Amino acid sequence: MERSARADxxxxxxxxxxxxxxxxxxxxxNMTDLSTKIEAVPADWAGLGGRGLTSTxxxxxxxxxxxxxxxxxxxxxxxxxxxxxxxxxxxxxSAGAKSPLTGGxxxxxxxxxxxxxxxxxxxxxxxxxxxxxxxxxYNLSVGVNGVTINEEKELLGLGNFAVIDAVEARLGKKTGVxxxxxxxxxxxxxxxxxxxxxxxxxxxxxxxGLGAVMGSKQIKFISIDGEGAPGVKxxxxxxxxxxxxxxxxxxxxxxxxxxxxxxxxxxxxVNILNEAGGLPTKNxxxxxxxxxxxxxxxxxxxxxxxxxxKVKHGCHAGCIIQxxxxxxxxxxxxxxxxxxxxTIWGLGADCCIDNLDDIARADNLMDDIGIDSIETAVxxxxxxxxxxxxxxDSKEMLRMLREEIGKGTALGRILGGGAASVGRTYGVxxxxxxxxxxxxxxxxxxxxxxxxxxxxxxxxADHTSGYTIATNILNVGGYVDPLKKEGQVELSxxxxxxxxxxxxxxxxxxxxxxxxxxPECLPALIDMINARFGIALTGDDVTNLGxxxxxxxxxxxxxxxxxxxxxRLPDFFKNEPVAPHNAVWDFTDAEIDAFWDx
Amino acid sequence: xxxxxxLFATFRNGRFKVEERELPxxxxxxxxxxxxxxxxxxxxxxxxNGRHGMLDQELQPGDVLSLFPLVGGG
Numbered sequence: 001m002e003r004s005a006r007a008d009x010x011x012x013x014x015x016x017x018x019x020x021x022x023x024x025x026x027x028x029x030n031m032t033d034l035s036t037k038i039e040a041v042p043a044d045w046a047g048l049g050g051r052g053l054t055s056t057x058x059x060x061x062x063x064x065x066x067x068x069x070x071x072x073x074x075x076x077x078x079x080x081x082x083x084x085x086x087x088x089x090x091x092x093x094s095a096g097a098k099s100p101l102t103g104g105x106x107x108x109x110x111x112x113x114x115x116x117x118x119x120x121x122x123x124x125x126x127x128x129x130x131x132x133x134x135x136x137x138y139n140l141s142v143g144v145n146g147v148t149i150n151e152e153k154e155l156l157g158l159g160n161f162a163v164i165d166a167v168e169a170r171l172g173k174k175t176g177v178x179x180x181x182x183x184x185x186x187x188x189x190x191x192x193x194x195x196x197x198x199x200x201x202x203x204x205x206x207x208x209g210l211g212a213v214m215g216s217k218q219i220k221f222i223s224i225d226g227e228g229a230p231g232v233k234x235x236x237x238x239x240x241x242x243x244x245x246x247x248x249x250x251x252x253x254x255x256x257x258x259x260x261x262x263x264x265x266x267x268x269x270v271n272i273l274n275e276a277g278g279l280p281t282k283n284x285x286x287x288x289x290x291x292x293x294x295x296x297x298x299x300x301x302x303x304x305x306x307x308x309x310k311v312k313h314g315c316h317a318g319c320i321i322q323x324x325x326x327x328x329x330x331x332x333x334x335x336x337x338x339x340x341x342x343t344i345w346g347l348g349a350d351c352c353i354d355n356l357d358d359i360a361r362a363d364n365l366m367d368d369i370g371i372d373s374i375e376t377a378v379x380x381x382x383x384x385x386x387x388x389x390x391x392x393d394s395k396e397m398l399r400m401l402r403e404e405i406g407k408g409t410a411l412g413r414i415l416g417g418g419a420a421s422v423g424r425t426y427g428v429x430x431x432x433x434x435x436x437x438x439x440x441x442x443x444x445x446x447x448x449x450x451x452x453x454x455x456x457x458x459x460x461a462d463h464t465s466g467y468t469i470a471t472n473i474l475n476v477g478g479y480v481d482p483l484k485k486e487g488q489v490e491l492s493x494x495x496x497x498x499x500x501x502x503x504x505x506x507x508x509x510x511x512x513x514x515x516x517x518x519p520e521c522l523p524a525l526i527d528m529i530n531a532r533f534g535i536a537l538t539g540d541d542v543t544n545l546g547x548x549x550x551x552x553x554x555x556x557x558x559x560x561x562x563x564x565x566x567x568r569l570p571d572f573f574k575n576e577p578v579a580p581h582n583a584v585w586d587f588t589d590a591e592i593d594a595f596w597d598x
Numbered sequence: 599x600x601x602x603x604x605l606f607a608t609f610r611n612g613r614f615k616v617e618e619r620e621l622p623x624x625x626x627x628x629x630x631x632x633x634x635x636x637x638x639x640x641x642x643x644x645x646x647n648g649r650h651g652m653l654d655q656e657l658q659p660g661d662v663l664s665l666f667p668l669v670g671g672g
Contacts, residue, residue, distance in 0.1 A: 255642065256670035264607060266671030271606050275664045277648045293615075297671075298607060323671070341671050467672050474670045475643055479650065513670055580648055 005551075008544040013044055015535050023230060024124040027147050029140060031217045032071055032130030036147040041124050047533065049081035051107040052504035052549050053125055054096025058105055059552050061129070064559035068100035068209075069187055069216040071131035077118065077178070078126075080506015084119025084232035085240070087528050088248045089508040091116045091316030093195065099208035100216075101189040101375070101418060102435040102460040104557040106208035109503060111315025112195030113224075117176040118142070119506075120229040128217055137218045141171075143225040152220045157182060159368035159406075160194040160202055167223050168200065176224030181370025184211030186408045188416030190375040191215065194367060199326075201337050203315050206372040207437065207462060209418075235534030243527035247511075250521035251320055254514035256476060261323040261510060262312045266341035268297035269441070269469075270348070276473055276482065277580045278446040280439075281349045282391065283381035284432045287443050287578045291354035295344050300327070300356060308332050321510050327360045336364040342463075345441035346377020351384055351392065358394035365401045371416060376401075378419040378438030386426035388415075430572050435460035435562070445573055445583040447472050447482040452492035452587070455567045456595040458553035464509055466496035470516060477516030483583055489595050497546035497598070500553075504545065505529065547598060554596070564593050599623055599659035603630060606666045609640075621657065628653040630663060642668030 024046075026039040048056055057076045066072035075097045082090040093115035099106035118126065121144055132138070139152040155163050163179045176196060183191035191211030192204045205211075234240045252258045260268060270292055273279040277287040293299060304311050310326035315338060326337045339360060347359045366373045380397055383389060388411075389396040404412035414425050419438040423431030432439040437460030444451025449468030454461040463469070468491050472482035480487040495512075502509060505525065515521045526537055557566075573585035604616045613634060621630070627644055631637075631653065643666040644651040657663060 255668035260607065260667065260669030261671060264669065264671075268607055268669045269671045272643065272666060272669070275604070275606075275645050275648055298610065463672060469672060470670065473643070475650075475668065476670060481650065483649070509672070510670075 005547070009548055012047070012541060012545060012548065015047060015537060015541065023122045023233060025122055027123050027126040027142065029126070029128045029147050029149065030130045031128060031132055031138070031219070034149050036149060038146045045124070047081075047535065048504065049083070050078055050092065050094040050109065050504040050506050051096070051500060052545060053078040054094045054107050055105055055549055055553050057125060057127060058096045058098065059556045061127070062098050064098070064556050065561065066098065068098045068103065069212060073098050073213055073216070074127055074129045075210065075213045075217060076125055076127045078124065079115040079119040081504060081529050082532060083115045083506035085234060085528070085532055086318065087244050088251055088318055088320045089511055090506045091318055092506050092508055093118070093205075094503065095193055095205040095210050097210055097213045098560070099210070099460070100187070100212045101209035102437050104435060104460065104560055104562060105458060105553045106210060107459070107503065108205040108207045108210055110195045110203045110205045111319070111508070112197045112203040113316065114176045114178055114195050115506060116317060117224045117226045117229070120226060120231050121224075122230055128219065131216055132218045137220055139220055140222040141225065142222060144228040155220055156185065160370050161368050163221050164196050164200055164202070167221060171223055171225065174226065176226065177221055179221035179370070180211045180214045181368060182406055182408060183369050183371040183416050184215040185220070186413065186416070187212040187215045188371065188405070188413060189421065190372045190379065190416055190418040192370055192372045194370055197315055197338070198317055199337070202367040203338060204367065204372070206374060208459065211370050232532075234532050236531040240528055240531035243524045243531055246520050247524040247528060248320060250514040250518040250524065251511060254518055256474070256513040257321045257510055261321050264297035264301050265323050265325050265339070267300050267339070267344050269341045270296040270345060271298065272473060273442060276446065277578070278443045278473070278482065279345065279349050280432070280441065280443045282352055283350060283385045283430055284439070284443065285430065285576070287446050287580060289349035289352070292349065294354040295348040295356050295359065300339075303356065304328070313337060319508065321508065323510065329357060335360040336367070339363050340373070342441045343373040343377055346374060347380060347397065350377060350381040351397065353392050353394045353397070355394050358398060362394070362398055362401060365398065365406070369401060369406045371405060374440050375418040375438045378432060378440075379415060379422050382419045382422045382428050382431055383415060385430060386422060386428050388422070388426065431570060433461060434569060435566055437461045442469055443578055444569055445578045445585050446581050448485060449480060449482065449488040449491045451569055451573070451585055452488050452592065452595060453496065455569055455592050456492065457496065458550060458557055465499055466492045467499070467509070467512065468492055468495060470513065476513050483581055485587060485591070489591065493595055493598060496550060497543060499546070500549040501542045501546035504549065564589070567592055567595070599657070601657050601660070602662045604662065604664040606664065607669050608667050609634075609636065609665055625657050626653070627651060627655050627657065627663060630657070631665065636665070640667060642666050
C-alpha cells in the first residue's frame with residue numbers, strides 16, 4: 001500500500017516536471033526585512049495549482065507547531081491549474097496558511113478577479129512570509145515586474161468596500177484587490193480576506209481566519225495591476241478548444257448547474273433541507289425551521305425579481321453557472337450580492353431570524369467588516385443560546401456586527417473569534433464546531449455522510465471539502481440514504497479525494513454536479529489540463545493527486561498536534577436526538593477512523 | 599385518503615406551493631406526478647414524510663409528498 005502510494009507520487013512528479021513552464025514565477029515577499037523576490041518555480045511544484053500548491057507550500061515552509069499569527073507562518077495565494085485560460089468556471093483563487101481558527105492547515109478558495117489576473121501575470125503563487133517588527137502597516141502592489149511593498153496609513157480601520165473604492169481611485173478601475181477589514185486588522189480568528197469581484201463588490205476567502213494572518217503581517221490590502229500581463233500560454237490550443245467546448249456543454253446540460261443554480265442560487269437548499277429534517281435550527285437543537293418559506297430560495301427569487309435586482313450573477317469572468325445574484329431593498333437600492341445558502345441558513349434558521357432583508361444587510365456588513373459569514377452565523381446561534389442576544393433579534397444582531405465586532409470592542413473580539421470562542425467564554429455546551437471551526441448548514445445526525453466530512457476534513461468542519469449532500473439529499477452521483485450509516489464513509493472519502501483535486505484546478509466546486517452525472521465532463525476537464533500543459537494525466541493520476549493532497553494536509557495537522565480524537569463531532573450530536581427523524585450521530589470511533597484507510 | 603402535496607422551485611410555476619388532495623387508496627407517487635402534468639424525467643427528488651421516496655411507492659393516508667426538480671447548491 002505504502003509502496004504503491006510512493007510510486008503514484010513519483011509518477012505524478014514525473015508528469016509535472018514535463019509541465020514546467022518557463023513563464024510562471026513565484027513572487028515572494030518578506031515582511032520582516034521588507035524585501036521581495038521573483039523565483040523560478042521549483043520542479044516539483046510545476047504541475048500543481050490552487051489548493052494542491054498552497055498546501056504543498058504551507059507544508060514545506062511553515063513549522064506545524066508555530067503560532068499562526070507569528071512571523072513563522074506564511075500566507076500564500078495560488079490560482080488554479082486552469083485559471084487564466086478560457087475554460088469555463090476556472091477563476092478561483094486558493095489562499096493557504098496555518099489557520100489561527102483551527103490550528104491546522106488551511107486552504108480557502110474564492111472567486112473574484114484576482115485569480116485570473118495573477119495567472120495571466122504568470123504568478124504561479126505569491127508567498128508572504130515574516131512580519132514587520134514595528135507597528136507600521138503596508139500595502140502590496142503586484143504587477144508584471146513583481147511586488148512592491150508600500151507603507152499604508154490612509155486606509156487603516158476602513159471597511160472593505162471603502163478600501164476597494166479608494167484603491168480604484170488611486171490605481172484605476174481595473175485594479176484587482178485583496179483586502180482585509182477591521183476584523184482582519186484586529187486579528188479576529190473569524191476574519192476573512194475579501195476579493196474584489198467584477199462589479200467591484202466582494203467575494204471571500206471565508207473560512208479559517210486567513211484575514212487574521214494577513215493582519216498579522218500588517219498588510220491592509222494587495223493591489224494587482226494586470227497591465228502588460230503575458231497571458232496564459234496553452235500548449236495544444238486545438239485540443240484545449242475541443243475539451244473546453246465539451247466541458248461547457250456538460251455544465252449547461254446538467255439540471256443543477258444549467259438551471260437550478262442560475263435560477264434560485266444556492267439558497268434553493270433551505271426548503272429541501274427543511275423537508276429532509278436536516279436544516280439545523282435554533283443552534284442545532286431542531287432539524288426544521290417554522291419560517292423556512294420566508295427565507296427560502298423560491299421566496300428570494302420572487303423578491304429579487306420584484307425589486308429589479310439580478311437573479312443571475314457570476315463571481316468571476318467566464319462563470320457560466322451564475323449562481324450568484326444582486327439583492328435590493330424594497331426601494332430597489334443595492335443591499336448585497338453573493339448571498340449564499342449558508343449565510344441565509346445560519347442567520348435565518350439557526351438564529352430563528354425570518355427577515356430576509358435583515359439577513360441581507362448582515363451579509364453586506366460581514367463583507368465590509370471582513371468576517372466569515374458561516375463562522376459568524378454559527379457564532380450568533382451560540383451567542384443566542386448564551387443569552388447575549390435574543391433568538392430572532394435581527395436588529396440586535398446587526399448592531400453587534402456594526403458596533404461590537406466592527407469596532408473591536410471587548411465583546412466584539414469574543415464574537416469575532418467565532419462559535420467556539422463564544423461557547424467557551426459563556427459556558428455553552430451545545431457548540432457546533434469541529435477542530436474549532438463552525439459546522440455549516442446540514443445537520444450531521446440527519447445527513448450522516450456530511451458528518452463524516454465534518455469530522456475528518458483536514459480543514460475543520462467544512463461542507464465543501466466533501467459535499468455528500470449531492471448524493472445524500474440531491475440524488476446527484478447516485479443515492480446514499482442520509483439517515484443510515486452504510487456507505488457514508490466511502491462516499492465522503494471519494495468526494496474529499498475528488499474535491500482536493502478539483503480545488504487544484506481553479507474550478508468552482510459546482511462543476512462537481514455535472515462531473516458526478518455526465519460521463520464526458522471529467523475527461524473533458526482532464527483533457528483541458530493536459531492541453532494547457534502538454535502533459536498526459538489520466539483519471540487515476542487525478543485521483544492520486546487528490547489522495548496525495550489529503551495525506552500531505554493530514555501530515556501537517558498531525559505534526560501540529562492533531563490526533564484521531566480531533567476527528568470527532570461534538571458530543572451533543574450523540575446525546576440529543578434531532579426532530580423530526582429523532583436521529584443521533586451513531587458512528588463509532590473506529591468507523592470514523594476508517595476514513596483514512598486509503 | 600387525504601395526502602398533502604408540496605411543490606418546490608420551478609414546479610410551483612403555474613401550480614401551487616401546497617395542496618391537500620383526496621386520492622384513492624393505493625395511489626402511487628407516479629399518478630400524482632402525472633396528474634400535475636409533470637413527466638417522470640422532470641422529477642429530481644421525491645420525499646414522503648421527509649424520507650426519500652420512489653415513483654412507484656404507494657402513498658398512505660396522511661402522507662406528505664414533496665416534489666422537487668433536480669436542484670442543488672451548497
